[in-house]
Amino acid sequence: MFTTYIIIGALVLVVIWLLATYNGLITLRNRVKEAWSQIDVQLKRRSSLIPNLVEAVKGYAKHEKGVFTEVTKARTALMGAKNPHEAAEANNMLTGALKSLFAVAEAYPELKASENFKQLQEEISDTETKVAASRQFYNTNVLDLNNSLETIPSAWVGSAFGFRKEEFFKATDEEKKDIEVKF
Amino acid sequence: MSTINTAWDHRTSNIIKTWLIMFFFSIFTVAVVYLIARGFGYGEVGGLGIVGFALIMAGIMNFVSYFWSDKIVLGVSGAKPIKKEGNPQVYRTVENLCIAAGLPTPKIYIIDDTATNAFATGRDPKHAAIAFTKGILQKLNKQELEGVTAHELSHVGSRDTLVMAVVSVLVGTIALLSDFFMRSMWYGSRDREGRGNQLFVILAIVAAILAPIVATLIQLAVSRRREFLADASGVLLTRYPSGLASALQKISSDREPLEVANRGTAHLYIANPFKGQEAKQWLAGLFNTHPPIEARIKALQEMEGEV
Numbered sequence: 493m494f495t496t497y498i499i500i501g502a503l504v505l506v507v508i509w510l511l512a513t514y515n516g517l518i519t520l521r522n523r524v525k526e527a528w529s530q531i532d533v534q535l536k537r538r539s540s541l542i543p544n545l546v547e548a549v550k551g552y553a554k555h556e557k558g559v560f561t562e563v564t565k566a567r568t569a570l571m572g573a574k575n576p577h578e579a580a581e582a583n584n585m586l587t588g589a590l591k592s593l594f595a596v597a598e599a600y601p602e603l604k605a606s607e608n609f610k611q612l613q614e615e616i617s618d619t620e621t622k623v624a625a626s627r628q629f630y631n632t633n634v635l636d637l638n639n640s641l642e643t644i645p646s647a648w649v650g651s652a653f654g655f656r657k658e659e660f661f662k663a664t665d666e667e668k669k670d671i672e673v674k675f
Numbered sequence: 676m677s678t679i680n681t682a683w684d685h686r687t688s689n690i691i692k693t694w695l696i697m698f699f700f701s702i703f704t705v706a707v708v709y710l711i712a713r714g715f716g717y718g719e720v721g722g723l724g725i726v727g728f729a730l731i732m733a734g735i736m737n738f739v740s741y742f743w744s745d746k747i748v749l750g751v752s753g754a755k756p757i758k759k760e761g762n763p764q765v766y767r768t769v770e771n772l773c774i775a776a777g778l779p780t781p782k783i784y785i786i787d788d789t790a791t792n793a794f795a796t797g798r799d800p801k802h803a804a805i806a807f808t809k810g811i812l813q814k815l816n817k818q819e820l821e822g823v824t825a826h827e828l829s830h831v832g833s834r835d836t837l838v839m840a841v842v843s844v845l846v847g848t849i850a851l852l853s854d855f856f857m858r859s860m861w862y863g864s865r866d867r868e869g870r871g872n873q874l875f876v877i878l879a880i881v882a883a884i885l886a887p888i889v890a891t892l893i894q895l896a897v898s899r900r901r902e903f904l905a906d907a908s909g910v911l912l913t914r915y916p917s918g919l920a921s922a923l924q925k926i927s928s929d930r931e932p933l934e935v936a937n938r939g940t941a942h943l944y945i946a947n948p949f950k951g952q953e954a955k956q957w958l959a960g961l962f963n964t965h966p967p968i969e970a971r972i973k974a975l976q977e978m979e980g981e982v
Contacts, residue, residue: 527777534774618767625775628912632777 513649520637524658527630528576531661534626535570535583538619542567542586545612549593552603556596562589576630576661583623590616627661634658682916682978685907693838693900700893704845707886711856714879725855726848733847741840745782745797745804748943752794752935754784754806765812768824769805775912776828781805785812790933791926794943795827796836803831808933815922822919823945825909833908835901839942842897846890853883892961898942899966906971910978920975927968 546560566586573579594613597603604610638657641650649655708726715725740747759766766783773780781795781803789810797803805827815823830836856879910916926946936948942964960967 530774530777614763618771621767621771622774625771628775629777 510649513646514653517637517640517646517650517653517655520633520640521655521658523633524630524637527626527633531576531579531623531626531630534619534622535573535579538583538586538616538623539567539570541612541616541619545590545593545616548606548609548612549597549603552600553596559589559593559596563593565589576659580661587620631660634660682907682910685974685978686904686911689900689904689907693897693904696893696897696900697842700842700845700890700897703886703889703893704849707849707882707890708852710875710882711852711879713875714856714882715859716875726852729848729851729855730844732851733844737840737843737847740843741836742798744836744840745802748794748796748940749784749804749806751937751940752786752806754786754804757783757785762812764817765807765820768817768820769828772821772824772828772912776825776832778803778828778832781828781831783807785809786933786935788933788935789813790931790948791815791929792933792936792944792946792948793823793827794940794945795830796943797831798836799834800831805831810929810931811926814925814929818913818915818918819922819925821913822909822915822922825912826905826919826945827909828912829905829908830901833901833904835905838901839894839898842894846887846894849890850887853887856880856883895942895962895964898964902965903971903974906975907978910975916975916978920972920979923968923972923975 542563546563549556550560563586566582566589569582570579570586573582597609640646641655641657712726757765762783762785765785769783770780778800781797781800782805784804784806786792786806786808788808790808791811791814793805793807793811795803795805805824807823811823812820860880906919909919913919923946933944933948936944941948944965946968947963947965
């Protein structure tokens with residue numbers, strides 16, 4: 493009699509632990525998804541600022557067509573990105589294109605001095621910080637999920653129910669290069 | 676010696692230490708409650724009835740200060756809310772660190788005082804508020820302000836208002852119980868015969884005298900632990916320990932006290948607002964709400980890998 497109770501009790505505990513671990517993993521996975529959608533919000537915000545910027549610069553530097561096409565291309569790629577990997581790539585491309593756009597702007601003192609341009613520049617650099625921040629939050633959540641999926645015993649539950657590790661939102665080699673400052 | 680190095684290690688170690696302190700605090704509270712209940716000696720029910728009364732009283736008092744923590748503290752310190760338009764830099768600093776921390780952007784306030792300090796409060800992240808003095812905004816550069824903001828947001832994220840409210844309930848219960856007991860000793864000689872064992876009466880007197888002091892010391896130890904924890908968690912947000920370290924350096928070298936702070940709100944600030952009154956000796960150091968700035972900077976340097 494007594495041993496039966498112990499066995500039943502142990503089974504109940506195992507089932508409770510299983511449920512709790514499973515639910516915990518689901519929560520972590522959903523947090524990663526939510527964090528991803530936050531990056532998406534910031535990326536959209538960033539790309540929505542681009543047309544205004546392009547217009548502002550075009551007013552002064554019509555002939556620098558190459559730069560504008562680069563920026564527009566990067567923006568389109570970013571809008572169409574479907575997964576973290578693609579978005580990371582498109583985002584880095586846009587960062588590079590914006591750099592050359594601002595470099596072009598350097599040659600036009602009137603443009604640099606215009607209130608509209610200054611404001612746009614500020615907005616864009618703020619959005620870049622926001623993208624970086626949401627990327628950081630995403631990576632924190634990915635870290636939590638991956639930790640659970642790699643440490644025992646939650647790793648057993650994870651592999652039994654087919655949970656997958658997520659990818660970090662990484663910087664490319666392009667971004668890791670030191671930024672050259674010219675005066 | 677264990678080698679504590681990264682901000683992650685500091686964070687984990689401070690979380691564990693908080694739990695250890697809370698664990699011993701609970702045992703201590705149970706022991707004090709038991710002694711005083713036996714000292715009252717009107718049988719288990721009578722003594723425990725008084726314990727329940729003290730617990731409820733302390734609970735209600737602290738619930739009020741917990742639930743309206745933001746309004747009370749902001750009102751007392753005379754902080755004024757700001758909008759994005761008026762102070763875009765401060766607003767953006769807070770907003771962007773909140774994105775990194777995954778917290779909603781709190782209400783942001785400024786205290787019109789040239790002292791250098793800041794604090795965060797609110798019962799949960801949705802009702803959080805963060806306040807800066809005018810002085811801190813003028814004296815700190817971008818990285819330093821980010822360090823301070825990340826520290827304050829970490830208090831919000833780790834629910835420190837709740838942690839300290841729970842501790843306050845325990846401290847309050849012990850203080851009330853001790854007070855009830857001492858009063859009953861002075862005025863309650865009529866039913867002296869009704870009391871239990873003389874030994875328990877003596878033990879209860881000792882407990883009633885010492886317990887409130889010990890409880891306050893434990894409360895301050897928790898408060899100091901949470902400061903270290905917020906430093907480490909803040910660094911995990913900015914990934915730049917030197918920012919906060921140099922901010923703390925600037926804050927501590929500025930000797931101007933913050934007039935609007937009082938004993939009830941001092942523990943909320945990033946550094947002790949009563950400048951020049953921090954005790955340096957170990958024994959007196961037990962009564963500080965904040966760890967010594969030097970110890971915090973040393974921990975931050977460790978996270979940077981400089982020690």
